[in-house]
Each structure stands twice: as C-alpha cells, then as structure tokens.
Amino acid sequence: MALAPGDNATLFSAGAASTLRLIVYLAAAVVLMILDHRGHYLEAVRGHASLLIEPLYRLAALPADAARATRTAVASQSALAAENRELREALLLAQARLNRAGALAAQNERLQDLLEAQKSLGxxxxxxxxxxxxxxPARRRIVINRGAQQGVSVGQPVIDASGIMGQVVEVLPNTAVVMLLTDPNHAIPVTIERTGLRTIAYGDKDARDLLELSNIPTSADVQVGDKLISSGLGGRFPAGFPVGEIRDVRNDDTGMFATALATPAAAISRSSEVLLLHDLPQPYGPAQPQVDASAPPGADAAPAEPAQPEPTP
Amino acid sequence: MNRLRAQSWLFAGTVLLAMLLQLMPLPAPLLQIKPYWLALVLIYWAIETPDRVGLGFAFLLGLAGDVLAGQLLGEHALRLTVLAFIVLRFRARLRFFPVWQQTLAVFALLLNDRIVVMMVRGFSGEAMPPAAFWLSPPVGAALWPFVFILLDDLRARLRGREA
Incomplete structure (x- = not known):
C-alpha cells in the first residue's frame, strides 16, 4: 500500500507543528481578535468577501428549502383543503380587524388634525x-434575502404580523443579518401597556427565546399577563408596536429589584416572512409614555383597543 | 498525477461540505448540540495528510469560518490552530489508535476547544454560554467514527480505482 508523500518523513520530529509556529499563529489570531474587538473590521472583510459568502449561505439553505418544497408538493388534498379553510377564516378575521383599524385610523387622523399633530405615520x-x-446558536440572529441593493440599511426595525422581531445589524449586497429581540446583546425600550411603566427589555441570556426585564423596582406594579409595547424612546423602534407579554415576575438575587420574563409577541422562531420598516419615526423625546394616537396600521394586536389615558408621571 | 488530483478534489470537497454543515439549519432543540464540523474534518486530514494540513492551513480555515460566522475575527482561527497543533503533535500515536481510542481523543480535543471558546468569550466580555454549550463535544465525538470510516473508505476507493 502506497504511503502518501511525506508520510515517511519522521515519526517523532515535531515537523510542521513546531512550537514557534504555533506561537506565531496564536499571536496572529489574538492580535486579529483584539483589533476586531476594538475596530469591528470583520464587517468590512465580510463586505468585501460577500461575493463568496452569499452563495455559500444560499447553498446551505438549499436542503431546507428543498425539504419545504417537497412537503408542499406531497401534502395531501385534505390537508390542503383544511389549510385553505383555515386561511379563509383567518383572512375574514383579518379583514374585519382591518376594517375596525381603518375606522380607528380615520378617527385618529381627524383627532390628530385637530391637535395639529406634526407627525403622520405613513x-x-x-x-x-x-x-x-x-x-x-448562541446568538439569536437571522439572515434575510434583502440587502443593500434593495435599500436595506443598518438599524432598520424588523417586524412580523404580531410584533417587533428585531433590527438589521449588518447589510451585505443581497442579504442582511437581523439581530432578534431575544439576542443576549439586544435591548429595546418598552412601556408596560397597563401601567405606563417605562423599562428596557433585554434578550435572554440562557437562550430560551424570552425577553428579560431586570432591575424593576419592587414597588412597581408588574403582573403576569401585562403587555409590553415599544415606547419609541431612543428613536430606533417606532412607538406602540407589541413587543411581548410578561409571563413571570420574581425578586432577583439581591432582593432589591424584581426581574420579569416576557414572551416575545412576534413569532420569533416561526416566522418565515418578515417586514422591514422604512421610515424611522421621529423620536418623541422623553415625554409621557403614551400608548394612544401613534397606533400604526399594520400592527394589530395591542393598539386595537381604544386609547385610554395613561397616568403621566 | 491523476490520483493526486482526485485526492485534492476529495479534500476540497470535504472542507466545503464541513462549512455548509456548519451553517446548516437544524430544529431549535438540536441547534445547541451541533458538532464542530470544521474541527472534525480538520482532525481527519491532519491525521492522514499532515503535509497538506499544517498550522497555516488551520489558521486560514479558521479565518474562513470567522468570516462565515460573522463573529469575532480570529476566534475560529485560534481554536483551529490550537486543535491542529495538538493533533500534529500526537499524530504518530493518534494514527495507530483503534477507532474507539481515537474517539476518546477527539472528545478530549473538542472539550479543550470549548474551553478555548469560553476563554475567548470571557476576555471579550460576552455572556457565558448556557449549559447546552457543553453537549456539542460528546455529539462530535460520537460522530467521529462515522466521519473517519467514511472518509477512509472514500480515500481507499479513489486509490483503488486509480491504481
């Protein structure tokens, strides 16, 4: 049996794996990491290499796409009929809701005209x-099939039918990377709809696809089932979009603050179609946490209720 | 000449496949235990053809992994360089281990890799990974015999056909 060339070189010498070379490469890696940590050069490198990266991404997505296509193709008639019926019902419901939202929007518009409100949320x-x-897997990020050439830019909010999903953090020519609300490095300013309490929802550190609200004063009124909506502070996310729902409140380890966990409103791990918001709305400035007036069409759940006056701090 | 070329194709193919598998979607519960495919393939080629796979190759492969994963530039490079160094150092012994001993060695290598990741994340001030983070090495080690036997068989076939 022929040995591969170089196989007979030496059995015991260090050969290619000399310690000196190891140190050189390790040092190079460490220097790269430090430079990147400081200056974020990786994004630039990825931008240049996007011609190579994007085909690989598409290629890696192929098996899942093919599987989905096959499933659709062989889905039985009855399943399709059932799905059709369900969709019809859902459409009807959505239509009804839309009509109601339309009426509310019309009313809203009139009131805003009266108030000479300067902003119109088209x-x-x-x-x-x-x-x-x-x-x-450790970071909650998704890749979408729109990029710089389709006008996507860093910082754009991403929503789905039921709430805010996250924001664009990186743009390649034809794809973009979205950081989800549940990413441990993500934070979004929110208002608790019932009480108007302003706080910040962080991504969950234990990768459970939840939101974490830490450092709530124990005296604050937070209950399981409270709805979280975006407060619009910070100017990155528009106000009034559903963000999540509190599912657990407990005292934190110090006992001085409460910590709450919330389930995201958006179908974070189930959506396959998302919407990119284009107009970044004007930030309100740190005024009152209002839930009303700004209810944008398109987000149905929370703002569908008629606006109720909030206790202003 | 032809044989060498076929071998090169196999080599490039496995490296590309490892990258694709690394990016491949999985059902959410399985995501955390995704094995480190790049490492498995690198270990195989470092054991079998060290003239092709040195520290430099491991470093470059790591950089490619970094660019694909979009994390800290150099993290994968550091991990794979460390891995390749250990494999090349103990290559003479690893080669002649029976498969089950090799599997244990691969498990130790992957475990060591996780510790390196922890250190890098710690230094860069990121959140510590959840407990499921430690499930990847056993899965990778469990896959090793299949990777090894499959690749060995492919190489033997190529060799047999050309001879």
Missing amino acids: LSVQMASLLDIDID
Whole structure:
C-alpha cells in the first residue's frame, strides 16, 4: 500500500507543528481578535468577501428549502383543503380587524388634525423572507434575502404580523443579518401597556427565546399577563408596536429589584416572512409614555383597543 | 498525477461540505448540540495528510469560518490552530489508535476547544454560554467514527480505482 508523500518523513520530529509556529499563529489570531474587538473590521472583510459568502449561505439553505418544497408538493388534498379553510377564516378575521383599524385610523387622523399633530405615520414597509441558515446558536440572529441593493440599511426595525422581531445589524449586497429581540446583546425600550411603566427589555441570556426585564423596582406594579409595547424612546423602534407579554415576575438575587420574563409577541422562531420598516419615526423625546394616537396600521394586536389615558408621571 | 488530483478534489470537497454543515439549519432543540464540523474534518486530514494540513492551513480555515460566522475575527482561527497543533503533535500515536481510542481523543480535543471558546468569550466580555454549550463535544465525538470510516473508505476507493 502506497504511503502518501511525506508520510515517511519522521515519526517523532515535531515537523510542521513546531512550537514557534504555533506561537506565531496564536499571536496572529489574538492580535486579529483584539483589533476586531476594538475596530469591528470583520464587517468590512465580510463586505468585501460577500461575493463568496452569499452563495455559500444560499447553498446551505438549499436542503431546507428543498425539504419545504417537497412537503408542499406531497401534502395531501385534505390537508390542503383544511389549510385553505383555515386561511379563509383567518383572512375574514383579518379583514374585519382591518376594517375596525381603518375606522380607528380615520378617527385618529381627524383627532390628530385637530391637535395639529406634526407627525403622520405613513408606514412604508418592505417584505423579506428568511434564509434558513443558522449562523451561531448562541446568538439569536437571522439572515434575510434583502440587502443593500434593495435599500436595506443598518438599524432598520424588523417586524412580523404580531410584533417587533428585531433590527438589521449588518447589510451585505443581497442579504442582511437581523439581530432578534431575544439576542443576549439586544435591548429595546418598552412601556408596560397597563401601567405606563417605562423599562428596557433585554434578550435572554440562557437562550430560551424570552425577553428579560431586570432591575424593576419592587414597588412597581408588574403582573403576569401585562403587555409590553415599544415606547419609541431612543428613536430606533417606532412607538406602540407589541413587543411581548410578561409571563413571570420574581425578586432577583439581591432582593432589591424584581426581574420579569416576557414572551416575545412576534413569532420569533416561526416566522418565515418578515417586514422591514422604512421610515424611522421621529423620536418623541422623553415625554409621557403614551400608548394612544401613534397606533400604526399594520400592527394589530395591542393598539386595537381604544386609547385610554395613561397616568403621566 | 491523476490520483493526486482526485485526492485534492476529495479534500476540497470535504472542507466545503464541513462549512455548509456548519451553517446548516437544524430544529431549535438540536441547534445547541451541533458538532464542530470544521474541527472534525480538520482532525481527519491532519491525521492522514499532515503535509497538506499544517498550522497555516488551520489558521486560514479558521479565518474562513470567522468570516462565515460573522463573529469575532480570529476566534475560529485560534481554536483551529490550537486543535491542529495538538493533533500534529500526537499524530504518530493518534494514527495507530483503534477507532474507539481515537474517539476518546477527539472528545478530549473538542472539550479543550470549548474551553478555548469560553476563554475567548470571557476576555471579550460576552455572556457565558448556557449549559447546552457543553453537549456539542460528546455529539462530535460520537460522530467521529462515522466521519473517519467514511472518509477512509472514500480515500481507499479513489486509490483503488486509480491504481
């Protein structure tokens, strides 16, 4: 049996794996990491290499796409009929809701005209679908099939039918990376709808796809089932979109503050189509946490209730 | 000449496949236990053809992994360089281990890799990973015999056909 060339070199010498070379490479890696940690050069490198990266992403998404296509193709007649019926019902419901929202929007417009409100929230959105790949399980990020050439820019909020999903953090020519609300490095300013309490919802550190509200004063009134909506402070996310629902409140380890867990309103791990919001709304400035007036069409759940006056701090 | 070329294709193919598998979607509960495919493939080629796979190759492969994963530039490079160094150091022994001993060695290597990740994340001030983070090495080690036997078989076939 022929040995591969170089196989007979030496059995015991260090050969290619000399310690000196190890140290050189390790040092190079460490220097790279430090430079990147400081200066975020990786994004630039990824931008240049996007011609190579994007085909790989698409290729990696192929098996899942094919599986989905096959499933659709062989789905039985009855299943399709049932799905059709369900969709019809859902459409009807959505239509009804839309009508109601339309009436509310009309009323809203009149009231705003009366108040000479300066802002009009014409919501322009762009549809995008997910590329089914997983960049890193520890971070909650998704890749969508719209990029710089379709006018996507860093910082754009991403929503689905039932709430805010996250924001664009990186843009390649034809794809973009979205950081989800549940990413441990993500934070979004929210208001608790019932009480008007302003706080910040962080991504969950234990990768459970939840939101975490830490450092709530124990005296604050937070209950299981409270709805969280975006407060619009910070100017990145528009106000009044559903963000999540409190499912657990407890004292934290110090006993001085309460910590709450919330389930995201958006179908974070189930959506396959998302909407990119285009107009970044004007930040309100740190005034009162109002839930009313700004209810944008398109977000149905929470703002569908008639606005009720909030206790202003 | 032809044989060498076929071998090169196999080599490039496995590396590309490892990258794709690394990016491949999985059902959510399985995501955390995704094995480190790049490492498995690198270990195999480092054991079998060290003239092709040195520290430099491991470093470059790691950089490619970094660019694909969009994390800290250099993290994968560091991990794979460390891995390749250990494998090349103990290559003479690893080669002649029976498969089950090799599997244990691969498990130790992957475990060591996780510790390196912890250190890097710690230094860069990121959140510590959840407990499921430690499930990846056993899964990777359990897959090792299949990877090893499959690749060995493919190489033997190529060799047999050309001879």
